Amino acid sequence: MDKLHLLSNQDETATGPPSHPPTAPDAGPFKDGASAPPVELMPEAGACAALIPEYSDAPPPPLGYLQQSPANSPDWHIPAISEELAREVFIEFASRKCCYSTKPSKEMVFTDMHALNTYRYRLETFTESRSTEWASEPYNGQLVDGLSGVAPGPWDMVVPVPALFKDCKRDIRIPHTSSVKGCDSCLNLGRSACARCVNSGRIQCQICGGSGRSASNGRCHHCTGHGRIMCAACGGVGSTTCMKCQGRGRILSFILLKIKWKNNEYTTMVDKRSGFPVDLLHSVTGEMLFTDMNKQVYPIVNFPEGAVNSASASAVQEHQAQFSTTCRIVQQRQTIELIPVTRVHFAWREKTHIYFVYGAENKVFTKDYPARCCCCSIS
Ligand SMILES: [Zn+2]
Ligand SMILES: [Zn+2]
Ligand SMILES: [Zn+2]
Numbered sequence: 001m002d003k004l005h006l007l008s009n010q011d012e013t014a015t016g017p018p019s020h021p022p023t024a025p026d027a028g029p030f031k032d033g034a035s036a037p038p039v040e041l042m043p044e045a046g047a048c049a050a051l052i053p054e055y056s057d058a059p060p061p062p063l064g065y066l067q068q069s070p071a072n073s074p075d076w077h078i079p080a081i082s083e084e085l086a087r088e089v090f091i092e093f094a095s096r097k098c099c100y101s102t103k104p105s106k107e108m109v110f111t112d113m114h115a116l117n118t119y120r121y122r123l124e125t126f127t128e129s130r131s132t133e134w135a136s137e138p139y140n141g142q143l144v145d146g147l148s149g150v151a152p153g154p155w156d157m158v159v160p161v162p163a164l165f166k167d168c169k170r171d172i173r174i175p176h177t178s179s180v181k182g183c184d185s186c187l188n189l190g191r192s193a194c195a196r197c198v199n200s201g202r203i204q205c206q207i208c209g210g211s212g213r214s215a216s217n218g219r220c221h222h223c224t225g226h227g228r229i230m231c232a233a234c235g236g237v238g239s240t241t242c243m244k245c246q247g248r249g250r251i252l253s254f255i256l257l258k259i260k261w262k263n264n265e266y267t268t269m270v271d272k273r274s275g276f277p278v279d280l281l282h283s284v285t286g287e288m289l290f291t292d293m294n295k296q297v298y299p300i301v302n303f304p305e306g307a308v309n310s311a312s313a314s315a316v317q318e319h320q321a322q323f324s325t326t327c328r329i330v331q332q333r334q335t336i337e338l339i340p341v342t343r344v345h346f347a348w349r350e351k352t353h354i355y356f357v358y359g360a361e362n363k364v365f366t367k368d369y370p371a372r373c374c375c376c377s378i379s
Helices: 043-049 083-096 103-107 279-284 306-323
Strands: 110-113 116-136 168-174 181-182 192-193 201-204 228-230 239-241 249-270 287-294 328-339 341-346 350-360 364-365
Touching: 083 103, 083 110, 083 341, 083 364, 116 279, 116 306, 181 350, 249 279, 249 306, 306 328
Parallel strands: none
Antiparallel strands: 110 341, 116 249, 116 328, 168 249, 181 249, 192 239, 201 228, 287 328, 341 350, 350 364
């Protein structure tokens, strides 16, 4: 069992929106009509609220405030790749295609090259949500703490975040919520009726279908004419050990705190509408231009490419609206990546053509390679 600490006001890791006390047992996990811990063990709504600290994070500065100016980054403009590299990757591209001739790539004459800076903006909002539900385990004499103290509210429990920006789940028993109950599943008997034979210890013979007769109208050898055989599931006893209490007849009932950490991503591409299929860029690596990580990030306002600022503004606003009321935002991170895209114009046998070199991997894309056989449909 995890070590739990009571919250101190200085500790901001456990602040957050208060969650409601667990659902009433009859509407909750005990759908089968189980008895639940006595009402006096449940934290009262009023008492619980008093235990939950105020959300103490400093209010955000007004929108438009920028903590770290991306314009300070020295190298916003990435020049087009060199002609040597453009040719090299193009020859390699052509030689990998079974029905492309490498001739054009070797003989071509460059007429123009354009760097088309494309940006990948990404906002990650790492959230934590908490809920509670009744749970139980077989009672084997373990500690019962329901009456020995006041149960902390869900957000009073200090639980370290396992890893930032990684989805994770954890269930933790809330202290001072446990009590011993009779097992509702077996009515304290420790055994449940066998689901296969419904208490009888015998089931219908599958060979004769219960008739007791064989196909030749003689006696069925399998059931020796009785039409029924011993139930293998319970060994003929008619009941099995109760799964819920593992035969103990009693269970320890308690409230479980369920914590879910989730990384929520918003990604958008800002391109020059150059005719290049932007979808191809999702699979390539870019160059990280800007990273901003904080408990709460603010929209970027002064990136030279206005569309990136707009993307940041809508992303931050959208995530705030989506998550700030339903869960606790643990950390946010926004990044701008530059994905180099170069449009290369070249001439071969008096015709001009275009191809693109994109990503840190220098991948090639073209729609009109000049010399390929007609059977090839791949670009
Ligand atoms: Zn039979
Ligand atoms: Zn049975
Ligand atoms: Zn039971």
